[in-house]
Amino acid sequence: MFILSFLVRRLLQGALIIFLVTLLIFTLLRVVPGDPVRLMAGGMAPEALIEQIAKQMGLRDPILVQFGRYMAGVVQGDLGQSFVRPASGAATGGSGFSDASRSDRAEVLTLIADALPMTLQLAALAIAFALAFSFLVGVPGGLAPNRWPDRLAFYVSSIFVSLPNFWLGIVLALLFSVKLGWLPAIGYKGFAYTILPAIVLAIELAPVLIRNLTGSLASVMQSPFIAVARVRGLGRQRIVYGHALRNASVPLLNLLGIQISGLLGGVLIVEFIFDYPGLGLLTVNAVMQRDFPLIQGIAIVSSAIFVLINIGVDLIATLIDPRLEY
């Protein structure tokens, strides 16, 4: 019953957040300089044609009217059609204004549905790498405060947090792909193409996780119940993995929720550098081409993902520690 009311409450809150994000993005896109119709029709298109297309598409109506029309489509699962991309999904530009391919414009939902699994795969592998590395470095650090494992964890996270992802991406591609030839780096033709970008994202995620894990584990290890556990005769491994880590993982989980939400920023750059065909590359190209429907669609889907991740994280945290209430 608690879970049901929790879910209903949080989903309603989430819907409101998504609505506000959509309204904000929709308004901002229409007040920034740059006429998307000119991009669609081509720079050489005459003014009359620009106005004709704009009126046909309702782009000269008041913003609220446009927004109402857009939301009516969204609630029916229609995120509209891309302004510039054909159904083949190619990133397009250029100067033709005959608009012959208008009927072939790609559905925003299809473009996102094609790109999202790629980004989810990348994000999942990045989180797996980040967690594995954070545990490898953070757990010994947390178990030995103020000794060398703790200092090592500190230095490693300090170095990682100082590495810009665009630089690291290029360096890792040079090393593992160009020099050693171990991994492919550019584009996507199989799972192996996910590894290098995932490592870059993992290195971006890991420092905060390491510091958090080290700190919270060290703190938990000082708790009375750990001392009691020793008195009860439990082995060190059981104490650490069965009790201390379980308690230390609640703040880590909350942090992970925020980190995953923030992952999109890193994904934009990393996917662009590695030409990885996910949501990040789609977003960069959509922004560069002023593809309003696509930018809006990505914003809605991204905010929905953030909301769902945070609901999921809170739910799992309550399951780990039933004292928590959200």
Add this chain to the structure above:
Amino acid sequence: MNDATRRGFLKGAAALGAGAGLLRINPDFFISPAAAQAGKTLVFLSAENITGNWDPTAHTTLSQGNIQGFTMGYLTRTPMRVEKPDEVIYELATSLKLLEPTKLEIKLRPGVKFHDGKDFKAEDVKATFEYGSRPDRPAQWYPGPTETLTITTPDDYTVIVDTAKGGYPAHLFMFLAAYLPIMSATDIAGGPKGPLSQRLNGTGPFKFVEQRGNDTVMAANPNYFLGAPKIASISFNFVGDSTTRMLSLMNGQASIVERLEPEQVATLAGNSKIAINKVVSVENKYLWFRCSKPPFDNPLVRQAACHAIDREQILEVLGDAGYPSSNFVSPVKFAYLDLPNYPAYDPKKCQELLAKAGFPGGKGLPPLEYLTSTGFYPKTKEYGEVITAMLQEQGFPVTLSVLEIAAWNERLYDRPGGGPGHMVDCGWSTGSPEPDLVLRTHFHSSSKRITGLVDPDVDATLDKERSAASLDERKKILQSETMPLLADKVPALSLFTSVMIHAMDKSLTGMFIYPDGSMDGSKGVFA
């Protein structure tokens, strides 16, 4: 022996099981050498995206022109090298003969087929010329609208182009023959919304297969009339980032990359697996003035701005990517010469002209915006800053706006009352020796793409050179009247000629790169 426990046994068994499982996993699933990606497919990484409409007359986009270079057939090809700019190689045509000043006879090669199996005949050339000349076709490469042409086909392999109704000479089609992709009459019959917009159907060495996301897939045409290509297929990809393109070439995933930055050329020059190809291109880079609004509606102010700019310094910024030229067209184009009256860096003259225009020392000039792009052309931001500083030094109140490609493209062209800003940086590249593809396109009042120039004197000289009865006469008019007049009026300042820099896998040989960046891959082969 008593140390053995149930827990220990289970742990050991699990470890053994995992170890055995690991041995059975094919690690290639996770890690496959990048080198293994290389095959017989030529992977081309393009710096520019395509339009999404395959009709060759619907765009002026270079990357799509490159794809057409692989798939479409042309009547002739013009290699356009600086040392031999007039060379013509016959392809679908076997001869071009001027019967009269307004009558051109084109003899065609028999036995050629389109990719869809249709025989290539005179009807295809007639349909292509008539369709491409339609005023509603955006590319507008043809010298006059369809009603100015009378095209007859005495037999399946002869075409007569008569331009008498238009009052312009038929020789204009001789240079354009190397630039206009020949389409199938059957496709053209379907109109702009028909099969033309859906796919490419040509007579070239490679067949268009499909568009897969950003990947344009082409396969060798086994029936290509000059012999089946050795390269099995081409994958033509848009990759926006130049570093990504370079890394992809270095790790063997890409076969050819284009638009290298000068620093990247230096990096790749030391790589034994990579070859660099530099070609003086058909593209000049210009500083276009908005001539339809103040202050650049005054030729004196334009001249003053041109004398404020030291083009040698710009070339230093560009390094390998720039080639000096003093004309409005590239040195590989017909009738090029270094114009004696082309504006040179002269601050004193700049000040004299400003004073004469009523703006002594730049006083009284309105704030000026100079628009440039970043991400496509090499070093635009860097030399834009240099030009801005030079103009400011002479009193021009200029601010530089560096825009990403889409925003810049949106502001590029002339509009009623003058386009955005006052000066715009842009290159213009057309894969033909024909100078009018630049001069008439930009400076005749019937087109005035960027400048918005409406000048009866310029119109008159452009009409005169176009109407010359022979190529020799035309060359003379261009060099002694039209080009010098443009150098006086300076509706734009051509800053330099671009050098097209490609880097490619050294094992790939036989590729011929044209000065517009398109290439002939029919003789290409991987060692």
